[in-house]
Amino acid sequence: MIELIGVTKAFGPKRVLAGVDLTIASGKSMVIIGGSGTGKSVLLKCILGLIVHDGGTITLDGQDVRRAERDAFLARFGMLFQGGALFDSLRVWENVAFRLMRGATRHPKAQAREMAIEKLRRVGLTPDVADLYPAELSGGMQKRVGLARAIAAEPEIIFFDEPTTGLDPIMAGVINDLIREIVVEMGATAMTITHDMSSVHAIADQVAMLHDGRIQWTGPIAEMDACSDPYVQQFIHGRAHGPISAIR
Amino acid sequence: MTLTKGLRALGRPVLASLAAIGRVALFAASIIGHILRPPFYAREFGVQLLHIGWFSLPVVGLTALFTGGALALQIYSGGARFNAEAVVPSIVAIGMVRELGPVLGGLMVAARVASSIAAELGTMKVTEQIDALTTLSTNPIKYLAVPRVLAATLAVPVLVGVGDAIGIMGGWLVGITRLDFNSATYLKNTIDFLEGWDIGSGLVKGAAFGFIVALMGCYHGMTSGRGAQGVGKATKSAVVAASVLILASNYILTEVFFTS
Numbered sequence: 001m002i003e004l005i006g007v008t009k010a011f012g013p014k015r016v017l018a019g020v021d022l023t024i025a026s027g028k029s030m031v032i033i034g035g036s037g038t039g040k041s042v043l044l045k046c047i048l049g050l051i052v053h054d055g056g057t058i059t060l061d062g063q064d065v066r067r068a069e070r071d072a073f074l075a076r077f078g079m080l081f082q083g084g085a086l087f088d089s090l091r092v093w094e095n096v097a098f099r100l101m102r103g104a105t106r107h108p109k110a111q112a113r114e115m116a117i118e119k120l121r122r123v124g125l126t127p128d129v130a131d132l133y134p135a136e137l138s139g140g141m142q143k144r145v146g147l148a149r150a151i152a153a154e155p156e157i158i159f160f161d162e163p164t165t166g167l168d169p170i171m172a173g174v175i176n177d178l179i180r181e182i183v184v185e186m187g188a189t190a191m192t193i194t195h196d197m198s199s200v201h202a203i204a205d206q207v208a209m210l211h212d213g214r215i216q217w218t219g220p221i222a223e224m225d226a227c228s229d230p231y232v233q234q235f236i237h238g239r240a241h242g243p244i245s246a247i248r
Numbered sequence: 249m250t251l252t253k254g255l256r257a258l259g260r261p262v263l264a265s266l267a268a269i270g271r272v273a274l275f276a277a278s279i280i281g282h283i284l285r286p287p288f289y290a291r292e293f294g295v296q297l298l299h300i301g302w303f304s305l306p307v308v309g310l311t312a313l314f315t316g317g318a319l320a321l322q323i324y325s326g327g328a329r330f331n332a333e334a335v336v337p338s339i340v341a342i343g344m345v346r347e348l349g350p351v352l353g354g355l356m357v358a359a360r361v362a363s364s365i366a367a368e369l370g371t372m373k374v375t376e377q378i379d380a381l382t383t384l385s386t387n388p389i390k391y392l393a394v395p396r397v398l399a400a401t402l403a404v405p406v407l408v409g410v411g412d413a414i415g416i417m418g419g420w421l422v423g424i425t426r427l428d429f430n431s432a433t434y435l436k437n438t439i440d441f442l443e444g445w446d447i448g449s450g451l452v453k454g455a456a457f458g459f460i461v462a463l464m465g466c467y468h469g470m471t472s473g474r475g476a477q478g479v480g481k482a483t484k485s486a487v488v489a490a491s492v493l494i495l496a497s498n499y500i501l502t503e504v505f506f507t508s
Contacts, residue, residue: 050379074385085380088372089295099384102287149384 001026002047002157002189006056008213009042016042018213019056024206029183029190031200031221033235034210035244040193041082043210044159047191048077060157071103078150078188082162084142086134086149093130096120096148105153119148123178140171147175151182158183160192164199176202197236200224209235211244275389275467279397282390292395300361300396300462301403305410307360308353312411315348316340316418324427336427337434338441340419345442345450346506349412351498354457357404358490362465365396366486369469370479378470393466397459404458405451412450449505456501457494464490 002024009017016039024030032040045051047058049065058065065073086095096116100107107115117127123144134142143163150158160179164172176199183190183203192203200207201221208218209232217229224232234242319340327333369392372378381388416438423429464486472482 045379048383050382071385074383077383079380079383081376081380083375085376087377087380098386103385 001061002191003059004043004047004056005058007043007046007053007058008055009039009046009051009053015213017046017053020210020213020215022208022215022218024189024191026189027187029180029192029203029205031192031194031204031207032210033194033197033200033207034216035235036195038210039213040210041161044161044191044193048074048079048159075099075103075105075153076156077159078153078155078157079159080143080146080150080161080163082165084134084139084146086142086145088134090133091130092120092132092134092137092145093117095134095145096130096152098149099153116148116152119152120145122151122182123148124174140167140174143167143171143175144178147178147182151186154186155188157189157191158186160190160194160203162194162196163192164194164196169198172196172198173202179203197238200236271471272463272467275393275470276463278389279393279463279466282387282394283398285390287390289391289395292391293399296395296399297403299364300357300400300458301406304357304360304403304407307356308407308411309414311352311356312344312349312415313418315352316344316415316420317422319343319348319415320419320422320427324423333427334437336423336429337419337437340423341416341438341442342446344415344419345412345446347450347498347502349415350408350450350453350457351494353408353411353454354404354461354494354498355491357400357407357458358461358464358487358494361400362461362468362486362490363483365462365465366469366472366483367479369466370472370482373470373472374474374479388470393462393470396466397462400458400462401455402458404461405454408450408454409447412447445505449501452505453498453501456497460493460497461490464493 004020004022007017007020008015020043032043034040042051046053047065049070052066060068060073060076086092087098090098093113093116094101096119097107097112100112100115101109113130117130120127120129125141125144125148129137129141129145134145137145147163163175163179167175179190179192180203182188190203192199194200194203204221206218207221207224209216209229211231216231217227219227224236227233230243233239234244320336323336323339324333327335369378372392378388378392381391420431420434420438423434424431468482468486468489472478
């Protein structure tokens with residue numbers, strides 16, 4: 001279980017997180033929604049320790065993430081970055097097998113390659129993609145490779161940062177379905193950041209809306225559409241008028 | 249009031265400069281600390297050795313060749329004023345191995361390598377590849393900076409050594425074709441007046457310049473700002489900082505090596 005209590009973060013005078021309280025239960029899929037620039041990615045990076053939060057506590061299974069042994073802590077996570085963040089200088093299979101070829105659970109190269117190809121198959125890519133470089137792939141294929149890399153070491157927790165941004169609706173649907181299938185299949189805890197409401201419906205067990213540095217609303221996906229919170233209603237229906245200012 | 253304002257205006261950039269020096273020093277200390285601690289990324293080191301060393305050879309070699317030739321012409325022309333044309337071989341050799349070989353080699357590598365490293369790592373930063381490395385339990389300084397700094401520190405002295413030889417050859421070529429020197433006499437004068445420490449000091453300078461070039465490339469790349477403008481600024485800063493530091497450290501090393 002991931003628990004955030006009163007998490008704050010500011011960049012100079014700009015306050016991004018102003019006391020975030022959120023609980024993500026083990027084995028559940030939590031989707032964070034919210035406008036652009038509301039700190040969703042910052043929140044995710046604070047959990048991973050990529051950004052150090054200023055105040056509050058973040059715990060994973062009761063242990064403060066700042067006190068956890070880094071390698072062991074990070075080994076529990078997989079992450080799909082917004083732009084894929086594939087390493088340009090490495091072939092596709094080397095990207096997917098990156099963690100498999102390093103660290104305590106290091107596998108021989110041939111075995112790591114086989115495991116990478118298996119993960120590529122799992123995300124719908126054929127083995128001939130394995131020896132290409134990321135720059136030779138389309139945006140949708142890069143997302144799938146990023147997804148394969150995120151699940152390669154079968155982590156307990158997977159983070160997805162805007163997994164469908166920049167994809168056409170069909171490819172976005174494919175990625176959403178893959179994420180849902182993989183999370184259910186692996187029994188992983190998932191945390192997804194998205195603006196895409198079709199992703200929210202496809203992926204989420206729970207939804208939390210981040211607004212003005214705090215959690216505005218959180219609840220099960222089944223309750224989201226009917227909830228009375230005007231912020232949530234404006235966001236999910238994409239209305240220009242409402243309590244959320246269009247100029248931020 | 250005006251005095252306070254003036255002091256503030258003066259103090260702000262001074263403090264900012266000191267903070268920047270501190271950040272670079274901490275970054276350098278972190279790299280040095282990681283060099284001796286496992287894991288070691290041999291493949292990345294090998295790739296960087298090839299990129300920084302082997303692929304810089306043409307530019308360093310050509311620079312040295314033309315510099316050696318021009319130096320021979322200059323010394324011959326200047327030496328003619330007091331009938332000292334005969335010193336051309338020894339001055340070309342000493343000038344190349346002590347100063348021009350390492351400094352020009354260092355500056356050419358700075359232009360080629362510091363910019364390339366800063367642009368590559370800056371792009372990795374803005375496309376979240378460096379964050380991705382961290383999430384994959386890989387320390388970015390160890391994986392990205394250490395192989396580059398180590399490769400540059402080892403490769404640049406070799407480049408300087410090769411550049412010295414090519415520069416002397418450039419002087420010899422001009423000497424025998426344009427200045428009517430006897431080939432054997434030219435080579436004998438070059439060897440007779442050259443001491444081991446002349447060459448050694450240039451190679452030590454090369455190692456220091458290599459370290460500076462890669463350090464500046466890595467530091468500015470890994471702390472790059474967002475977007476194309478951020479990467480462009482990081483690249484420019486890396487080359488400017490590396491070039492200025494090479495010239496400054498060259499003076500300091502020359503003081504240490506030859507005036508004490």
